[in-house]
Amino acid sequence: MYLQELQLQHFRNYTAANLRFGQGINVLLGENAQGKTNLLEAIYVLALTRSHRTANDHDLVNWQTKTAKISGRVVKAAGTVPLELTFSRQGKRAKVNHLEQARLSQYVGQLNVILFAPEDLAIVKGAPTVRRRFMDMEFGQMNPRYLYNLSQYRTLLKQRNRYLKDLQHKQKKDLLFLSVLSDQLAAYGAEIIAARLGMLKKLEHWAQVIHGEISQGREELTFHYATQVPDDQLTDPQTICAALTALYQKQQEKELYQGTTLVGPHRDDLHFQVNGKNVQTFGSQGQQRTTALSVKLAEIDLMKEETGEYPVLLLDDVLSELDDARQTHLLTAIQDKVQTFITTTSLSGITRQLIKDPTIFQITDGQVVADGDKGSGGATKED
Numbered sequence: 001m002y003l004q005e006l007q008l009q010h011f012r013n014y015t016a017a018n019l020r021f022g023q024g025i026n027v028l029l030g031e032n033a034q035g036k037t038n039l040l041e042a043i044y045v046l047a048l049t050r051s052h053r054t055a056n057d058h059d060l061v062n063w064q065t066k067t068a069k070i071s072g073r074v075v076k077a078a079g080t081v082p083l084e085l086t087f088s089r090q091g092k093r094a095k096v097n098h099l100e101q102a103r104l105s106q107y108v109g110q111l112n113v114i115l116f117a118p119e120d121l122a123i124v125k126g127a128p129t130v131r132r133r134f135m136d137m138e139f140g141q142m143n144p145r146y147l148y149n150l151s152q153y154r155t156l157l158k159q160r161n162r163y164l165k166d167l168q169h170k171q172k173k174d175l176l177f178l179s180v181l182s183d184q185l186a187a188y189g190a191e192i193i194a195a196r197l198g199m200l201k202k203l204e205h206w207a208q209v210i211h212g213e214i215s216q217g218r219e220e221l222t223f224h225y226a227t228q229v230p231d232d233q234l235t236d237p238q239t240i241c242a243a244l245t246a247l248y249q250k251q252q253e254k255e256l257y258q259g260t261t262l263v264g265p266h267r268d269d270l271h272f273q274v275n276g277k278n279v280q281t282f283g284s285q286g287q288q289r290t291t292a293l294s295v296k297l298a299e300i301d302l303m304k305e306e307t308g309e310y311p312v313l314l315l316d317d318v319l320s321e322l323d324d325a326r327q328t329h330l331l332t333a334i335q336d337k338v339q340t341f342i343t344t345t346s347l348s349g350i351t352r353q354l355i356k357d358p359t360i361f362q363i364t365d366g367q368v369v370a371d372g373d374k375g376s377g378g379a380t381k382e383d
């Protein structure tokens with residue numbers, strides 16, 4: 001799939017923009033703070049309805065106004081799909097084919113994107129939340145059921161945590177209600193864990209192939225899903241659900257004391273191992289970078305396998321963070337098959353001979369000018 005057109009109205013520092021992109025590599029070129037990442041973010045938001053940079057949708061709306069709109073046309077094997085998102089004080093509205101979608105989980109998945117930013121190099125080294133977020137964002141795009149289970153789980157988790165706090169402060173006494181909440185939470189939690197395990201197995205396969213290529217066969221990458229559910233019970237959702245319920249019972253006193261839920265997918269983690277050793281603890285910087293790159297590139301193959309289409313790749317200032325060999329690997333892997341957007345302040349840091357026929361967009365203060373006549377991109381800025 002590829003994003004053919006993008007229109008922005010009052011999104012971040014863009015007053016109005018109307019852009020047409022190339023199917024291959026699109027370079028978003030500009031000085032600092034001109035709007036390159038904002039443009040990449042707009043594509044990300046168009047795909048996922050939420051930003052990777054802020055949890056507050058209102059940040060996306062231009063400071064001078066109250067409503068922002070992003071719309072675009074996605075070209076897929078089955079045809080062209082118009083998408084539209086509006087952000088206002090009343091919330092967000094999402095349209096597919098000009099029809100409003102009641103649930104955002106019905107909208108997500110129309111445009112699949114993979115974002116690779118310097119922070120993603122921290123997927124190995126960073127906190128567990130980074131890896132959980134990674135799993136949720138990627139698997140949610142490929143699987144609407146996963147997204148639905150996740151939103152139910154989050155709602156129940158909040159409710160259960162609030163109830164645990166009430167019990168802790170003796171404002172409530174009913175332990176039976178706690179067990180009702182535990183059973184419901186365990187059911188959704190088990191679906192999430194089972195789905196993660198299934199997707200991780202496939203992702204691991206692709207990441208192993210890529211990591212093997214980059215390390216020239218010297219290293220073998222493996223994944224380990226870290227959870228309190230015992231290994232021998234990590235099978236089907238029913239077994240995982242029973243294991244979670246048993247863990248809630250076992251840890252009830254501790255949870256009441258701390259006033260929070262201590263078990264479940266919101267506490268799990270993902271460990272990467274190279275030749276059997278945890279890369280986070282024992283890996284060199286180079287191994288950590290190779291692992292992050294392999295995992296990111298593996299997502300492209302996984303999405304193709306799951307959805308039948310290659311996703312759109314968003315590279316936010318990431319090429320300059322990679323050495324020549326890893327840059328070459330990345331650009332060779334995506335060439336001719338994945339529509340890619342690259343933000344950069346200068347073309348000199350990019351191995352240009354590897355980028356065939358790029359479409360270049362010059363970005364200055366929220367205005368975009370396409371290089372030559374290829375992209376026919378253009379933008380206007382209202383006064």
Ligand SMILES: Nc1ncnc2c1ncn2[C@@H]1O[C@H](COP(=O)(O)OP(=O)(O)OP(=O)(O)O)[C@@H](O)[C@H]1O
Nearest residue numbers: 012013032033034035036037038059060061062063
């Ligand atoms: N809601 C908003 N309304 C108006 N302007 C905004 C809004 N949010 C952010 N900006 C402005 O957008 C500008 C560009 O930000 P962006 O992150 O896209 O820069 P960039 O071109 O990627 O720069 P860098 O190379 O430094 O990462 C910033 O100056 C910021 O103040």
